[in-house]
Amino acid sequence: ADSPFLASFDRAQQICMLRFVVPGWRVFRLLGLGTEWGTQKHVGALRGYARTIVKDLKGDLEGEAGNSFVGLFMKSGEATSDKLLEDLVLNFLIAGRDTTAQAMSWCLWEIMQHKEVERKILEEAENVMGAGDLTYDMINKLEYVEAVIRESLRLHPSVPIDAKETLADDTLPNGTWVARGSTVAWSAYAMGRSTRLWGEDAAAFRPERWLEMSSPPDAYTYAVFHAGPRECLGKRLAMVEMKALLLLIVKEVQLSLAVPAEEVRPDFQLTIGMSTGLPCHARPRA
Incomplete structure (x- = not known):
């Protein structure tokens, strides 16, 4: 990244x-060595950025800033400290910066390999939009586009691994006993490719599977947005954004991969990026 903040x-x-x-x-963190080298420097840069955002919002609470989520939180009186506000800012950045962008990248990567999917998206665009502009009501009618996004997220979940800490002794459904205070991790990436959960064609990119279901899978099977009380707060917003963006990109631009598909490899961090980025050719549709 060119930006020191990024x-x-x-x-x-x-x-x-x-x-x-x-x-x-933890030892590395104490000594500032190994994998923890530079931690304080980088955390300080993030805190400094968040501090600036909070300061700017405070100076414009009666204006447009007052209608932002953090601004509304400030005006509610529930903000007990500036640190809490900074945490909120960083939380939004972490939750929204890479997740949606990387989800869109993997979705386009799949579409560029499946021209029949691209054709069906264009058909839905014509049926729903015609020659008009995209509206919120139209977005809600994009059933096939949503199926494409859900299928891509199944294979390429933005957050590949997650974890919870047990508050009390418990027993997992498979009989495994878990002591209080234990960390239990699971992989949405592995779950999305499980033949036990998705059938023998689990590895195949097939959006139609979502249209064939009598009812959608529960959030614990399709765990890309988490589940239960900690389910992603931005789930609905993210889906609306991705449906609108994907439709407009496919409608306006013809994309093709500039490298063999297998050269685009996943880069597993907190989110799944692309080790090479997404090299592609783009030209306006006639």
Whole structure:
């Protein structure tokens, strides 16, 4: 990243991911060595950015800033400290910066390999939009586009691995006993490719499977947005954004991969990026 802030953002996420797999990370953090090298510098850069955002919002609460989520939180009187507000700002950045962008990248990667899917998206665009502009009501009618996005997220979930800490002794459905205070991790990436959950064609990109279902899978089977009380708050917003963006991109631009598809490899961090980016050719549709 060219921006020092974005560089610190990326490095901080890498450090967080490494804590899942490096047993001695607490020692490294204490000494500022190994995988924890530069942690304070990068966290400080993120905090400084969030502090600036909070300061700017405070200065414009009666204006447009007052209608932002953080601005509304300030005006509610529930903000007990500036640190809490900074945490909110960082939470929004972490939840929204890479997740949607990377989900869109993987979705386009799949579409560029499946021209029949692209054709069906264009058909739906014609049926729903015609020659007019896209509206919110139209977005809700984009059933096939939503199926494409859900199928891509099944195979390429934005957050590949997640974890919870048990508040009490418990027993998992398979009979495994879990002590209080244990960390239980699961992989949405592995679950999305499980033949036990999705059938023998689990590895295939087939959006039609979502239109064939009598009812959608529960959130614990399709765990890309988490489930239960900690389900992603931005789930609906993200889907609306992605449906609108995907439709407009496919409608206006003809894309093709500039490298063999297998050269685009996943880059597993807190989110799943692309090790090469997404090299592609783009030209306006006639």
